[in-house]
Amino acid sequence: MVKIxxxxxALLLTATACCASAANAFQGKPILVINPSQDRPRxxxxxxxxxxxxxxxxxxxxxxxxTLWNDLDNAxxxxxxxxxxxxxxxxxxxxxxxxxxxxxxxxNAGLLAFGNxxxxxxxxxxxxxxxxxxxxxxPPILGxxxxxxxxxxxxxxxxxxxxxxxxxxxxxxxxxIAESKIFFISTRTGSKEVWSMDYDGANQQQLTHLGxxxxxxxxxxxxxxxxFSGLTKDSWQIMMYSLELGRLVAFPRSGGDNISxxxxxxxxxxxxxxxxxxxxxEIYLADSSGGGSRRLTTGHINVSPVFNxxxxxxxxxxxxxxxxxxxxxxxxxxxxxxRITDQGYAVSPSWSPNGLLLxxxxxxxYGPGVVGGADIYLMDIASRQIVQLTHDSxxxxxxxxxxxxxxxxxxxxxxxxxxxxxxxxxxxHLQQLTREGRNTQPNWSYQ
Amino acid sequence: xxxxKKHLILxxxxxxxxxxxxxxxxxxxxxxxxxxxxxxxxxxxxxxxxIQSGQSSTLTWSTQNATDITLDGNKVDASGSQSVSxxxxxxxxxxxxxxxxxxxxxxxVTVIAPPPPPTPTPTPAPSLTDDQIFAQALSDVYFxxxxxxxxxxxxxxxxxxxxxxxxxxxxxxxxxGNCDERGSTEYNLxxxxxxxxxxxxxxxxxxxxxxxxxxxxxxxxxxxxTESTEDCWQRNRRDHFVLVH
Numbered sequence: 001m002v003k004i005x006x007x008x009x010a011l012l013l014t015a016t017a018c019c020a021s022a023a024n025a026f027q028g029k030p031i032l033v034i035n036p037s038q039d040r041p042r043x044x045x046x047x048x049x050x051x052x053x054x055x056x057x058x059x060x061x062x063x064x065x066x067t068l069w070n071d072l073d074n075a076x077x078x079x080x081x082x083x084x085x086x087x088x089x090x091x092x093x094x095x096x097x098x099x100x101x102x103x104x105x106x107x108n109a110g111l112l113a114f115g116n117x118x119x120x121x122x123x124x125x126x127x128x129x130x131x132x133x134x135x136x137x138x139p140p141i142l143g144x145x146x147x148x149x150x151x152x153x154x155x156x157x158x159x160x161x162x163x164x165x166x167x168x169x170x171x172x173x174x175x176x177i178a179e180s181k182i183f184f185i186s187t188r189t190g191s192k193e194v195w196s197m198d199y200d201g202a203n204q205q206q207l208t209h210l211g212x213x214x215x216x217x218x219x220x221x222x223x224x225x226x227x228f229s230g231l232t233k234d235s236w237q238i239m240m241y242s243l244e245l246g247r248l249v250a251f252p253r254s255g256g257d258n259i260s261x262x263x264x265x266x267x268x269x270x271x272x273x274x275x276x277x278x279x280x281x282e283i284y285l286a287d288s289s290g291g292g293s294r295r296l297t298t299g300h301i302n303v304s305p306v307f308n309x310x311x312x313x314x315x316x317x318x319x320x321x322x323x324x325x326x327x328x329x330x331x332x333x334x335x336x337x338x339r340i341t342d343q344g345y346a347v348s349p350s351w352s353p354n355g356l357l358l359x360x361x362x363x364x365x366y367g368p369g370v371v372g373g374a375d376i377y378l379m380d381i382a383s384r385q386i387v388q389l390t391h392d393s394x395x396x397x398x399x400x401x402x403x404x405x406x407x408x409x410x411x412x413x414x415x416x417x418x419x420x421x422x423x424x425x426x427x428x429h430l431q432q433l434t435r436e437g438r439n440t441q442p443n444w445s446y447q
Numbered sequence: 448x449x450x451x452k453k454h455l456i457l458x459x460x461x462x463x464x465x466x467x468x469x470x471x472x473x474x475x476x477x478x479x480x481x482x483x484x485x486x487x488x489x490x491x492x493x494x495x496x497x498i499q500s501g502q503s504s505t506l507t508w509s510t511q512n513a514t515d516i517t518l519d520g521n522k523v524d525a526s527g528s529q530s531v532s533x534x535x536x537x538x539x540x541x542x543x544x545x546x547x548x549x550x551x552x553x554x555x556v557t558v559i560a561p562p563p564p565p566t567p568t569p570t571p572a573p574s575l576t577d578d579q580i581f582a583q584a585l586s587d588v589y590f591x592x593x594x595x596x597x598x599x600x601x602x603x604x605x606x607x608x609x610x611x612x613x614x615x616x617x618x619x620x621x622x623x624g625n626c627d628e629r630g631s632t633e634y635n636l637x638x639x640x641x642x643x644x645x646x647x648x649x650x651x652x653x654x655x656x657x658x659x660x661x662x663x664x665x666x667x668x669x670x671x672x673t674e675s676t677e678d679c680w681q682r683n684r685r686d687h688f689v690l691v692h
Contacts, residue, residue, distance in 0.1 A: 192668075213668050215632060234621065235663055236636065257640050257664050260633040273637060275664075280644070281637035301637040318634055324593055325634045347631035361631060374631070397631055441632065 041170065043078040044085075044102055044109035044133075045069055049092030051118025051125060060124055060155040061117045067156045070200055071163030071178040072113070074431070076406050076424040077171055081109045092116040094129055094140060103133040110134055111141075113166060117155070124150040128162045130169070142169055156202060167404075177402045181445045182409055183207075183217040183226060184420055188437030194228055194241065199402070199422070199444070201433030207241060208248070214239075216260050220267050220288075221446040225249070227261040227270055238272050238290065252290040257281070263288075264332075265309035265446065271296075273303040283317055285332070296334035301325070304348060307332070309446070310355025316340075318347050327360055329381070340384060345374070350399045350408075353446075356380060359389070359399035359408055376410050378425065389427055400444045409433070409442040484546035485512040491541035491552040493531075497559060503532040504556045506539055513543030513550070533558055577615065578690060584611040585620075585688040588646060589681060593630070595641035597649055601686075605646060608688075609653020616656070619691040622646045624664040627680035628673075632666060639664030646686045661691070 047065045050057045073080050087101040091114050102109045115128035130142035144162055148154035157179075164176030177199050186195045189206065192213045197204040208214050213231040220226065223243065230239040236257040242249045256275035263270060270288055275281045277295065283302045286293035296305075301320035308314040313332050318325045322339070327346045330337040345363040352359070358381055361374045376389040376396045390396045394413035401408055402422075407429075409422045420434040420442045433442075491508040498504050509526035510516050516523050518541050523529070531539070538555040575583075585608045588601035597605070612618055624639030643662035650660055672679040 215636075215668075231665075231668070234661060256662075257636060259636045273633070275637075275640045275644075275662075281640050301634065301641060303637040304633045320593075320634070320638070325631070345630075347634050395629075 040077060040079040041110045042081050042108060043072060043111045043113065044081040044107050045072060045113045046083070046086055046090035048114065048126070048128070049090065049116045051092070051116040051127070052120050054119040054150075056119035056124070056150050057117065060119055060150060060152065063152045064117055064126065064155045064159045067159035067200070067202075068113070068163055071160060071176070072166065074200065074407070074422075074424075074429055075163070075167045075171070075176060076426070076429060077167065078111075081107050090114065093127075094131070094143075097131060097133070099131070099133040099136040103136075111170075113162075115162075119150040122150050123147055124155060124158070126158050126162070130166050142166060153203065156198070160198070171404070174404050174406075175447070177404050177407065180403050180447060181219070181223065182400075182420070182422075182433070182442050183219050183445070184434070184439055184442040185214060185217060186434070186437050186439045188439075194226060195439075197433065199407075201420075201431070204434070204436075207243075216441055217443050218261050218263055219443055219445045220263055221265050222267055223445050223447065225288075227251075227263065229259040229261060229272075238270070240290075250289075254293075260304045262304075262306045262315075264307045264312045266312060269307075269312075271305040271307065271315060273305065283315070283334075296330065296332075297337075306349050306351050308351050308355045309353055316349040316351060316358055318349065324366060327358065327379075340379065340381070347374075348398045350401055352401050353403060353405045356382070359401060359410075361397040361399065361410075364388075373413075376408065389423065389425070398441045400442050402444050403447050407444075409444050411440045411442060484548075486547040487511065487513045487543050487545040487550050489513065489516070489541050489543035489550040489552040491518075491539060491554040493539070493554040493556045496555065497557040498533075500534060500558050500560065501532070503530045505530050506554060506556075508541045508552070510541070510543040510550070512547050513545040515544040517542045531556060577618070580611065580615070581618070581620075581688075581690040584608045587685045587687050590642055590684045590686075592627070592680070592684065593638065595624075595638060595645050597645050601646075602649060605649040606653050609650045609655050612650060612659060613654045613656070616659070619659055619661065620650070620655075621689040621691050622650075622660065622662045623669075623687040623689060624662065625669060625671075625683055625685050625687065626667045627683040628667050628670060628675065629680065630667065632668075636664050636666035639666045642684075642686050646688075 048061055050061060072078055085106040091097045102112050112131045112133045117126045126146040128144050129140045131140050132138055142165055144165055146158040148158060160178035163178040167176035180199045181196050182199055183194060183196050185192050191211050193206055194208040194214050194217045195204055195206050210230050215229045217226055217228040226241045228239055229236050236259050237253045238251055238258045238261050240249050240251040254276045258272055258274045261270050261272040268288055269285060271283060271285050273281050274284050281301050281303055282295050283297045283305045284293045284295050299321045302317055304318040305315045314329055315332055316327060316329045319328050324345045325347050326339055327341040327349055328337055328339050344366045346360055348361040350359045358379045360377055362377045363374045373395045374397055376399045377386050378389055379386045396410055396412045399408045399410040406425055407422055408425055409420060411418050412421050418438045418440050419432055420439045421430060421432050423430045488511040493504045493506050495504055505528055507528040516525055519539055533556050536557045538553050541552040543550045612620055622643040624643030626635040626639050643664055647660050647662050651657060670683045672682045
């Protein structure tokens with residue numbers, strides 16, 4: 001299981017309304033703070049009530065309630081009040097609230113999210129509210145209505161949208177991630193293809209049909225295109241898939257092997273590694289249609305570029321120029337190259353949305369006879385301080401940050417085969433997202 | 448000849464004619480002289496003119512107006528043919544004598560050495576296909592962990608293989624670099640590319656044209672072995688060679 005070692009200085013990942021007091025984390029031993037549990041608001045989320053007697057209402061409401069609970073729980077900014085503490089009578093409408101029954105122990109909730117869901121003539125209607133139960137008589141913090149086709153997918157989608165409203169309202173303006181997507185490689189059809197899924201592992205869908213090997217899927221910031229590396233008859237080529245058209249679109253091919261693409265966060269540029277020149281695999285930069293490519297690095301193996309999404313002025317990458325692969329950074333024009341890891345086998349950098357942190361995979365004490373798998377680490381780039389996120393459970397690789405910077409998705413063999421897991425950046429809320437086939441190289445959407 | 452000599456000769460000839468004319472008138476007419484003897488002719492040919500030792504050639508001859516005809520000293524008819532089997536190159540002489548003279552007609556029969564007895568033709572070895580020649584010349588080369596340097600045995604094999612590839616100018620060879628499962632996917636693709644490039648450079652140094660060589664890295668995507676053991680990892684850290692058709 002994932003644990004966190006509180007070994008480095010404060011790295012305040014998010015500034016939510018609930019944890020302004022995190023500054024006191026500097027007192028005593030340095031720690032990494034995301035959301036100290038003592039500062040999280042206690043949120044009660046009773047199951048939504050049936051709004052109609054339609055036979056579809058029950059099954060859809062079950063899907064909705066599970067999804068809403070998971071989204072709010074996964075957000076990592078709430079202390080979820082266990083359902084066993086709830087009053088027997090739960091509200092479906094604001095008029096049915098009894099604030100004292102929620103705001104006092106045993107629930108002792110600060111916030112209450114509730115509502116109703118009813119199917120009718122092939123449609124499903126959902127009403128949801130968020131109340132501050134410590135402040136009886138105050139107007140709702142949030143009130144929302146939704147109407148969609150009466151399908152489980154739509155019930156899940158409504159739950160994601162409502163959860164994101166709550167999270168955004170309480171998360172200091174940081175949008176929720178319940179509507180985000182994760183793109184990954186799966187072997188479940190027999191070849192390696194690009195798949196997509198909801199952030200919680202639901203709704204897994206195959207995108208490409210190469211019939212060979214697709215690797216390194218990277219979704220564009222506007223989520224309209226996906227760039228990846230595909231194996232043709234005799235080489236690896238950068239390929240572009242349009243999610244709007246549902247097919248591959250043109251991207252120029254070149255000699256050599258072309259691998260590990262990455263988007264700038266404004267969607268205007270694509271960096272990648274290519275052996276098209278003489279002497280090795282180097283990092284190239286092109287515009288988003290593949291034109292105007294130019295080489296940024298020289299030397300040995302240089303691969304796996306990733307832009308600083310905050311500035312697009314820096315690129316982190318992996319280089320074998322000193323032996324085993326290490327992490328480096330450089331300016332986006334190839335200048336100012338700096339090595340930022342000093343030992344072991346360090347690969348797969350992923351830059352946090354706020355530009356302050358790198359997640360990466362590291363065999364920290366690599367050497368003959370040394371046992372130990374690759375684990376996920378986080379580095380504060382300014383201070384070079386490092387915190388270990390996963391511990392001694394299989395090989396862990398290809399971390400990718402969620403849009404809100406609070407979660408990391410990665411691949412791990414901890415369950416026996418390569419599967420995709422997500423975890424809060426403080427090491428809690430570990431979840432397995434895939435189970436069928438082998439699933440690797442997750443890439444979280446920018447929104 | 449100058450002018451004076453011409454006139455002198457002309458004068459002598461006229462004088463002789465005058466003496467003869469005077470003489471004819473004065474003597475009795477003699478008997479006509481016998482007709483001059485007809486000239487002797489002789490031809491001899493050999494067919495074929497060139498034989499191998501042990502074979503025979505036919506001499507054919509004919510003569511006219513000859514009374515004594517010999518072929519290499521033996522009397523023969525005025526015309527005829529005869530088979531001969533000389534052991535070495537021989538010139539035969541047909542000599543025909545008659546009142547009109549003697550004629551010698553030669554004919555040469557050239558004798559050449561017989562061809563050497565046909566050596567028993569060895570059953571031709573079934574000719575190797577390109578694929579078989581290729582498979583004999585090239586085998587996988589292996590690498591140390593995280594390294595792309597050729598080991599000595601790999602260098603030796605590639606030096607020999609370079610000669611074979613260079614001798615087959617129509618070949619295109621694909622060099623496939625591979626890695627074991629332990630490294631990370633993207634880094635392994637680049638590492639495999641370096642391994643393929645190392646073999647490419649060794650073959651080029653051995654005289655293979657650059658246009659005959661292509662490289663691709665499969666990273667850890669195409670292992671020959673999927674166990675998590677050092678033996679299996681070693682088998683996967685390799686360059687594999689394919690003759691492209």
